[in-house]
Each structure stands twice: as C-alpha cells, then as structure tokens.
Amino acid sequence: xxxxxxxxxxxxxxxxxxxxxxxxxxxxxxxxxxxxxxxxxxxxxxxxxxxxxxxxxxxxxxxxxxxxxxxxxxxxxxxxxxxxxxxxxxxxxxxxxxxxxxxxxxxxxxxxxxxxxxxxxxxxxxxxxxxxxxxxxxxxxxxxxxxxxxxxxxxxxxxxxxxxxxxxxxxxxxxxxxxxxxxxxxxxxx
Numbered sequence: 001x002x003x004x005x006x007x008x009x010x011x012x013x014x015x016x017x018x019x020x021x022x023x024x025x026x027x028x029x030x031x032x033x034x035x036x037x038x039x040x041x042x043x044x045x046x047x048x049x050x051x052x053x054x055x056x057x058x059x060x061x062x063x064x065x066x067x068x069x070x071x072x073x074x075x076x077x078x079x080x081x082x083x084x085x086x087x088x089x090x091x092x093x094x095x096x097x098x099x100x101x102x103x104x105x106x107x108x109x110x111x112x113x114x115x116x117x118x119x120x121x122x123x124x125x126x127x128x129x130x131x132x133x134x135x136x137x138x139x140x141x142x143x144x145x146x147x148x149x150x151x152x153x154x155x156x157x158x159x160x161x162x163x164x165x166x167x168x169x170x171x172x173x174x175x176x177x178x179x180x181x182x183x184x185x186x187x188x189x190x
Contacts (some may be wrong), residue, residue: 035104038119047085047094061092074172080144084120089190090126113138144179151176
C-alpha cells in the first residue's frame with residue numbers, strides 16, 4: 001500500500017468558502033470589460049462602474065441612494081431610488097469616457113423588475129450601452145407609479161394610515177402621489 005505524500009484536499013479561496021464570490025462568473029464578466037456593479041445593503045443601494053486592474057478593481061464612478069436622498073428623494077431603498085442611482089453612476093462614467101459595460105449583480109438571483117434591473121435601466125438612460133433584454137424592465141415601477149397609486153388610494157381610504165406609511169415622504173415635503181414627476185425632475189438635476 002502506497003503512502004500519501006501530500007493532502008488530497010484542496011482549500012478553496014476564502015471568498016468562495018464564505019459564499020461571497022463566484023470566480024467562474026467573475027472571470028466571464030472581466031473578459032467583457034467594464035462592469036456596472038449593482039448592490040443592495042440593509043440601508044441603501046450602490047451602483048458602481050468598475051474596471052479591472054491587476055492590482056485590484058478600479059472604480060470609475062459611484063453613486064449611492066444616499067446621494068439621491070440628498071437630491072430630494074426621501075426613501076433610499078425604493079425602486080425609483082435604484083433607478084436614479086444607476087442613472088447618476090452612468091452619467092459620471094460617460095463623462096469619464098466609458099461607453100459600454102456589463103451588469104454585475106453578484107451572487108443574487110435575477111428577478112424581473114428588481115432593484116438590480118432598476119439600476120440597469122437608469123444606467124442605460126444615463127448613456128451607457130449595456131446588453132439587456134427589455135423583458136426585465138417595468139418602467140412604471142421604476143418611476144414610482146405603483147407607489148403614487150397606492151398613496152392616492154390610501155389617502156382616500158384612511159388618512160391616518162396614509163400619514164403613518166408615508167411619514168418619511170411627508171417630512172421632506174414630498175407628496176408621494178407626485179413621485180413619478182419628482183423622479184423626472186431629479187433626472188434633470190443629476
């Protein structure tokens with residue numbers, strides 16, 4: 001019987017063991033070129049245009065929903081905030097000479113009309129050329145029409161509940177029924 005001279009078990013990279021990076025998918029994205037990275041944390045949405053460098057990824061432009069809140073949209077984790085975040089990141093990237101990118105949503109499962117596709121739609125409207133399928137977009141939701149319709153119906157049914165649900169909007173002096181118009185006006189400011 002032969003003796004083992006070394007271990008037959010290979011230890012994966014740390015980020016793979018932690019479930020944070022799929023290296024096969026990352027390599028495919030890196031071969032394309034620049035990436036539009038869309039991430040969602042517990043408190044905000046982040047959009048970055050990233051370029052690969054041998055020393056580490058280089059961020060070309062970045063926008064967070066915190067920037068959008070400062071511009072006048074009160075809620076940082078909504079689909080309109082994701083749309084405007086992608087729009088702002090794309091505008092900055094286009095100013096720096098980036099024309100094409102590919103969407104990188106990390107290890108998340110792609111779901112139609114989700115925040116990642118709202119970021120993508122915003123980036124496309126911001127001037128980036130990104131391969132996509134129109135099926136994943138729901139422009140009415142990205143502009144906040146669903147929120148406006150719900151706010152109108154809730155205001156008629158229960159004014160107390162309306163004030164409670166939309167307190168963040170009302171505190172900033174924004175009528176949630178006017179959200180689609182606000183999103184369009186903020187696009188002009190970014």
